[in-house]
Amino acid sequence: MDELYEHIWQKSRSISWFFTLTSIYILFSLVIFGIEIGAAMTLAIILTVHLASWGITGMILSINMNMTEPLKPSRVKFGISVVVVSLITFSIISIVTGNWWFLIASIPPNIIGLISALTPDKNKEN
Numbered sequence: 001m002d003e004l005y006e007h008i009w010q011k012s013r014s015i016s017w018f019f020t021l022t023s024i025y026i027l028f029s030l031v032i033f034g035i036e037i038g039a040a041m042t043l044a045i046i047l048t049v050h051l052a053s054w055g056i057t058g059m060i061l062s063i064n065m066n067m068t069e070p071l072k073p074s075r076v077k078f079g080i081s082v083v084v085v086s087l088i089t090f091s092i093i094s095i096v097t098g099n100w101w102f103l104i105a106s107i108p109p110n111i112i113g114l115i116s117a118l119t120p121d122k123n124k125e126n
Contacts, residue, residue: 008065012058019053019084020046026088035095045091056083060117069120079117083110 023046030037037045060080064071086109094102 004065008061009058012054012061015057016050016054020050023049030092030095037095056080056114063118067120071118071120075119076117079113079115082113082116086110086113 027037027042027045060071060076064076086106090102090106094100
């Protein structure tokens with residue numbers, strides 16, 4: 001294993017804790033607003049957010065470090081924002097309505113966000 005690999009996954013782990021902390025705050029906010037969530041569901045949401053953010057940021061950092069032309073940070077931020085907003089929105093809708101099928105509707109925006117985050121900018125000026 002080389003230093004670049006260690007650095008990428010260590011930074012990815014660090015970033016994933018920020019996403020986990022944000023999800024904990026959101027879940028506490030839902031409890032404050034009177035939405036009851038079971039302990040198993042809460043832990044499942046937190047674990048999913050942590051592992052997904054770890055994997056996605058690790059993948060983005062690995063692609064970015066191994067490309068000849070690095071990804072534009074604005075595109076990566078936009079893509080990650082689309083994924084996070086759609087997951088949060090559809091999760092809240094699912095919790096409020098009690099119908100977990102709404103989470104399937106978050107798949108297309110998540111794919112669009114990932115594609116926009118991981119695709120290099122094609123408008124190159126020579």
